[in-house]
Amino acid sequence: MTNYLGLAACLLAGTAAPAAAAAQPSTTPTVLSLRERATLEDRLLAGRLDTVVPALMREHKIDMWVLIAREYVEDPVVMTMLDAENMHARRRTILVFFDPGAGKPVERLTVSRYGLARLFQPAWNPEAEPDQWKALGKLVAARNPKRIAINSSALSQFADGLTLSQYEGLVAALPAPYRDRLVRTDELAVGWMETRTGQEMQVYPQLLQVTHAIIAEALSDKVITPGKTTANDVRWWMREKVSSLGMQVWFHPSLSIFRQGQAAALQEDEVIRKGDMLWTDFGITYLGLNSDVQQLGYVLKDGEREAPKGLRDGLAAANRVQDALTSSFRTGLTGNQILAAARAKAIAAGLTPSIYSHPIGFHGHGAGSSIGFWDNQNPDPRGERPLRPATAWSIELNAKVKVPEWNGQEINFRQEENAFFDGRTVHYLDGRQTRFHLIGTRQ
Template sequence: MLQSYIYLHVLLSFLTLLHHVQCSSSQAPVPKYQPLPPLREQALLQDTWTRERLSIVPSILKKWGVDAWLMSQREYAEDTVFWSLKPATSFSARRRTVILFLAEPLPGLSSHLYSWIDNTPLVWEELSALLELHDPTKIAVNADDEISFSSGMHAGEMALVREKLGKELAGRLVVEKMVAVEVVATMVEGKLGWYRKLQETAWAMISEAFSEDVIEPGRTSTEDIEWWLREKILQMNYSTWFHPSVNILGPKPLFESPPSGKSNVINYGDLLHVDFGVTALGMNTDTQHMAYVLYPGETESDIPQGYLDGLKKANRLQDIVKSNMKIGLTGNQILKSSLKQMRSEGIEGKVYSHPIGDWGHSAGSLIGMTNMQDKVPVLGDLPLLKNTYYSVELTAEHFVPEINATMNFYLEEDVYWIEDEKRWEWVWGRQEKFHLIHSRAGQGFRVQNAG
């Protein structure tokens, strides 16, 4: 009877443990590498997404009160927006590439998009005839003097467009910066599945880089990890939009540290930081995570409590920023409300979140910058748009008793907009536990304090 009771007790304990493991796994799934499809399939995917984007341009023109949108560019002097509208197999504009969108085609003319690839006067004759037929009052051009996504028409091309259209039509040219911004910023629904896969792959690369498979304390440097990530990106047939940055965190903020290039050797007890992103299928990710290097024989329970509390505080700041990202508010309004709530909860830190998608720092409103925590001129005054991706990027300060100093805890995760629920959600997840670098057998031992 006693044996049966012991057996039952052991079985119940095992089932309870299994349940906890399963729950833990569902809450924090292990990231896996997501291979990209063959190039032909990638092109088909991208062209499908581009067609979706092209179909919404007329509604964007109407929203911002323009009747037409004109772009003109030449090979290697492309308009910034060209890269968001081109076919997947186009690597540059050809000859002179002219694109015209109409908000409302005339009855019987179903097309809202016309394009020419030509280097003869015929392009100007046909363009002028089409504009005279539709008689638009306002023709938007990308000639803003502040926003890169809305200022892509080169000065020489702009002068030629004015000359060829003639005084009357040229007088209808207007700059409406939000047209180009919203077209580039809008992420069509079909992209999300693959964007999640890109984000999971970025997590998987960080997880492997921040592991004992790559890092040997006392020998591996931060620069070694940066180049390991670059090589891993190539092995997976991905690319990136910036060189990875790996640092050993300490009391001094990263922004005050000297430029990278100094190779710091990683040791036991170090708190590591990475800023990393991958590029594929015309999309970009941006992630910042932290890792702790365990001493030999240590487990997760040995992480200094001050570090754990710092990470938790940064997670709370993420929640604050995400909850204040209300559609239609400007980035500066969101920054102000986020910092006010942050400080009311006794948190000090910085918020510097940005749109992401077609570009790493993509079109849309900025929510702070590292050196601008009051407001961001121009870009901070743009409204927050729905159906975009954002990098919630920030740092929270926390006093760490174990080192008797205040440290900055850096996090960055990408979010997407859920229209039906009117809220933002993490693309794949967010870091709530440190990556851990364990020690391999025989790598060393922790030196105990004398006395």
């Protein structure tokens, strides 16, 4: 049986304490310069290569892992292994990991014309051997691996990066005995993608602090003037804010207006009015990691000092669904099992839940087991992977609640916050929303 917690302890040495669930800052935290980010990103990558790859290869009894990518058609894993100054594969980039056993370090080699910031040792001299494929074949034969992992998967897009032409080139290059040693596996690619190290978890909360700060500013009097500002105005303000920080969003922000008497959410060029509830979905990329957050705001009517109780109860109901989900995380359970347990708890508590949570990290919708889908609350093949420690999650869900002040109108109170599972408990990276962002406090 896999020692999940032992593996997590090795990878999580030095993990920072989780941030408290407090009110969000009113100003955007300082972000690093591009040069500072590059230095930190390469340090994080070096730490991952030193720890995550050897642990996964030994756990799954893989002697060699071969990754092949061509410029602009990169294997998703290769893209996460390039240093900060190499933004794409060059011509054909081949990365090789080899575990010689006997407690020796895993070799990191690159059979390519260009080096990779000293993270991989060059293993091809084109002047001595012009044929890159032959050089790879000789390297494999010289090390005589018993099991050679390649990234080819019908289930996970993150483990399916080896294209047909490059697979054919690899097979042709291998001496005959080694062709039968190729192993198609999801485990290395998905394991690499989903695992978060202690070093990464020292900086991941900073990304959520920036994300929360931008949302807090967007859903405030600084950006929104009731009767004038549209939903699109807020969305594009968020885009411009991120750009001004030298950062990027990984999807266009969403902003919807929920209004008493309107059955469907209002969007686009609809003008925001007093008494509206606002919902945003927003995520940014920083230091190679991603955030994905949904929060709620309310536009005060004249004389109001807080959102109506029915809306506050709806947000509280969504918080209770969050609790039902995060309390159901157990190492070794599948995403489908966690979904079933969480839904059972929430329903027993009188809630009407919909849960559609996912891993997060190198990608906003990251590698690993899904926990439900917004359009499918039943078991799904994509939810069959067991939960592992040292993983980050987007706790995404909603609670459906009838709002008395809105004549019993039924509203989906949507929430999404990013969290970390250490193998025993789930911690939010920068707290979660428990109170509405209020617009119109200057009245």
